[in-house]
Amino acid sequence: MNSRIRGARAAGAVLGTITTVAFGGMAALGIAFFHQESATGSGTSSSPSATATPGTSDDSTGSAGSTGSGSVTGGPTADGGTGVSAGQGGGFQGRSSGS
């Protein structure tokens, strides 16, 4: 499911635009986790909100707690919108393990 979460007005500030892919569950729950600072962001808002539009139909509104607005830059790729696909071999740059 493609989700498009657009920044909405919060405390007089217009936040950035967020595009997520295949994360309809969270969008439907009205949760927009975006905490990356962005060069295109709009600064600090103590109570930002975001409007989520999963697919082309139902809208939902949720909160997105963050100082600074940001953009989730994950886009549609060969991974089918999950952000992850089979490794290419030849080494790695990061290691994910519990801590």
Added chain:
Amino acid sequence: MTGSGPNTSEWRVWSTTASVAVTDTGSLRVARELVQSVVAEVDAACSRFRPDSELARITGRTSAGVEVSPLLAALVRTALEAAALTAGDVDPAVGHRLIELGYDRDIEELRDARGVPVGLRRLPSPRFSWRDVHLCGTTLAAPDEVVLDLGATAKAFAADRAAGRVASSLGCGVLVSLGGDIATAGAREDGPWQVLVEDVPGDPRQQVSLTPGWAIATSSTQKRRWLRDGRSVHHILDPRSGLPAAEMWRSATVAAPTCVAANTLSTAAIVRGPAAGSWLAQQGAAARLVDSARHVHRFGGWPEAADDTEGALLDVR
């Protein structure tokens, strides 16, 4: 293991390993400094183990509401969002219970916590939960007895923030790993980031491609363990029982647009036990769970791989 290449730097923090990889070798030194500054800011705001942190200073005097910094407010709000998303599986109000169980100092200092002998009894019902914590703007209110533990989300928050700060400041692609919580930002012309998913040596491992801008997080019942009255316990609590979550899963790994989202889902998967798979599928997230017998379970389009049990992967950048 990830710190030897020209584009990567690695160091110890929060009793775990941090690393940063960049697409521009010339940016590495400043990138590391930026990541370390974010980590220091988050630590000063919400560490449970240093008495001078902002969180430590307000603990016990929140009942009437207390003004907190924008950063701490963001951290608390993130934790409350995670709690809401997971119906309380990831609850920041478990700090007091963690202390009761002995996790009252840095894990490296914790070998055999012998404080008050509460043992491992199940709590009849949690006295406080995230629903008792209220945040309005930067005003935080909660019963004075509530001890917040933001550990479940703060590290991922820091990874997201650090990756964003490096990319926006230096204009390069970046991968930030804080104890295995990985956030990426910026473009990478060489294709997706390569990430090795492996919790502890001997567990199934898999190398995956991570789309630039996405994140991946692993939660584990095998790490951050200590002895409590002679029994080995881990740090991911089931808020409903007040006990470490059942160890049906050794680890849970999730990919998501942000590290906070990935970590929230992976932590909740550990807590949910047998219900984790269907719940993750509902969330639309790709996930990889390793069960107690070290069998791999994939959900939501997590890629199949032939190298789940392979070793000898090279660390090449």
